[in-house]
Amino acid sequence: MTPAAVPAASVHRILAERGPAVAAALYSADITLFFQEFTGENPRFTVVQCGIGPDCHTASLFPGEPLINDRKGLVAAVEVAKLHQARITMLPRILLNAKTLIVLACGPDKARPLQQAVHPPYDPLLYPAQLLFHEARSVDLFADRPAAALLD
Numbered sequence: 001m002t003p004a005a006v007p008a009a010s011v012h013r014i015l016a017e018r019g020p021a022v023a024a025a026l027y028s029a030d031i032t033l034f035f036q037e038f039t040g041e042n043p044r045f046t047v048v049q050c051g052i053g054p055d056c057h058t059a060s061l062f063p064g065e066p067l068i069n070d071r072k073g074l075v076a077a078v079e080v081a082k083l084h085q086a087r088i089t090m091l092p093r094i095l096l097n098a099k100t101l102i103v104l105a106c107g108p109d110k111a112r113p114l115q116q117a118v119h120p121p122y123d124p125l126l127y128p129a130q131l132l133f134h135e136a137r138s139v140d141l142f143a144d145r146p147a148a149a150l151l152d
Contacts, residue, residue, distance in 0.1 A: 020077030060089035
């Protein structure tokens, strides 16, 4: 057991040092095996925590990313050209299947993207965080006043 009383078998680290493509494949295999062995279910985390970016991205699913429509994959390596970064992200199948999805939004730069994520028109390719608010089973939003300023 860890200090937080989380069993070691419940901790699934992304091995980013192996490179994005390999790390994504290993993580996907790890969580698939864990959930099949211990729960018999498709991967369904108890809690998944996400943020929202100033461009309305979430996880590392940025506007225009084709993986936003992927409902079969679990984890993928993505190239974020505007940031000159490679990242590893959970895909919608995991995000939307979580028992509870927590979204954190803080600061005035999150007011507009949070409004776009919550309100129509629905276009997750343009506003990826809409997936969380329009398709997830259960979403708990934690936002400070500046981030929530434009919500009804």
